[in-house]
Amino acid sequence: MLWLPLTFMLARDMPDATHGRELRPKLFLDVVTSPDIPRNVVDRALTEAAIIWDTVGIEIKPSAIHTAVGRVDATRAVDDAHAITVVVDDEPKTALHNDPALGWIGFDAPDRPERRVHLSRRSATVLLDAISGFGKRPESERERLIGRALGRTLAHEIGHYLLGSKEHTPRGLMRATIAAEDFFSPSRASFYLECDQATLAMNRLTFPDRQPRVRKSREPSRPSDAGSSTAGRGDE
Numbered sequence: 001m002l003w004l005p006l007t008f009m010l011a012r013d014m015p016d017a018t019h020g021r022e023l024r025p026k027l028f029l030d031v032v033t034s035p036d037i038p039r040n041v042v043d044r045a046l047t048e049a050a051i052i053w054d055t056v057g058i059e060i061k062p063s064a065i066h067t068a069v070g071r072v073d074a075t076r077a078v079d080d081a082h083a084i085t086v087v088v089d090d091e092p093k094t095a096l097h098n099d100p101a102l103g104w105i106g107f108d109a110p111d112r113p114e115r116r117v118h119l120s121r122r123s124a125t126v127l128l129d130a131i132s133g134f135g136k137r138p139e140s141e142r143e144r145l146i147g148r149a150l151g152r153t154l155a156h157e158i159g160h161y162l163l164g165s166k167e168h169t170p171r172g173l174m175r176a177t178i179a180a181e182d183f184f185s186p187s188r189a190s191f192y193l194e195c196d197q198a199t200l201a202m203n204r205l206t207f208p209d210r211q212p213r214v215r216k217s218r219e220p221s222r223p224s225d226a227g228s229s230t231a232g233r234g235d236e
Contacts (some may be wrong), residue, residue, distance in 0.1 A: 025205035027053075027158065028063040028082060034089040035067055037121055041147040042088055045119065048151020049158060052173065052191050056198035058205065060158065082205060084115045084161060086154065090122040100126045102183070103153035111164050117157040124149045127180050134184065149183035152191055159193070162201035169194070 033042055042065060050060040063083065093101040100123035106114040124146045128134050134145070159174045160166055168176035173191045182190055193201070 024057050024059050025202055026059040026061055026082065027084065027162070027205060028061055028080075029086050030083060031062050031065040031086045031088065032068055033065070033087075036090070037088050038143055039065075041121065041143050041150065044144055044147025045088070045151035045154055048148050048188075049154040052152065052155040052188060053158065053193075053201075056193050056201065058162075058198075058201060060155075080115070084117060084158075086117050086119065088119045088121065088150070091118065091120050092122055093118075093120060100124075102127065102149060103157045105157045105160050107166055110166065113161045113164060113166070115161070117154060117161070119150045119154060119157075121146060121150065124153075124183070128184065131180055131184070145184045152178075152183055152188065155191060159197070159201070162204045163197060164200075164204060169197075172197075 029046065031042065031046070046060070046062050053060045068089075093104060101120065102123045103117060103119045105117045108114060125142075127149065128142065128145055134142075137145070156173055156178075163174070168174055171190075173193050174197065
């Protein structure tokens with residue numbers, strides 16, 4: 001009959017999964033949207049970005065979602081290494097070869113990203129309409145796909161912030177070129193982080209005063225010949 005106290009001891013000593021999640025590094029998002037951006041598009045984008053970063057043990061969590069009155073203040077920013085501002089509106093921006101840029105982040109210096117990411121619903125819509133058959137889908141499905149694309153773009157731009165670099169890698173989440181279909185695909189398998197990238201991102205949140213750098217790639221930020229669009233500009 002010794003198995004009862006042994007079972008009790010094992011259960012008592014097991015780590016609490018909820019407690020472990022609370023200890024994970026977190027990046028908080030202060031989200032500002034223009035009034036015409038549907039809330040379900042924003043929610044889908046935030047969820048998609050959170051799922052991608054959750055795979056490496058980093059929690060992406062909105063601290064607040066504001067709807068701007070009038071024009072969105074794109075200069076809004078927070079002064080906290082554990083938080084960034086995310087602006088979602090319809091501002092158009094183009095990457096190389098005049099392809100629509102779905103998102104971007106600025107840099108004060110080559111290794112010092114701003115604490116503000118900009119996402120363009122208009123660019124995501126243009127990209128969706130350029131894919132054969134996608135433009136005729138019901139509006140609810142279009143909004144779901146646009147939110148998914150913006151979420152993957154947000155995850156990419158968060159990567160630039162957490163890695164402290166505007167450089168790109170040949171593959172994965174931080175690749176310079178992302179095919180248009182990949183933004184909207186049900187599979188997010190290609191949006192992965194390498195082990196060294198995950199470590200650098202963890203260090204950025206754990207030791208915010210440090211400026212980690214990701215291994216450089218000479219591959220420029222450009223769309224491929226298959227009708228793809230970059231998630232962010234290589235010079236931002």
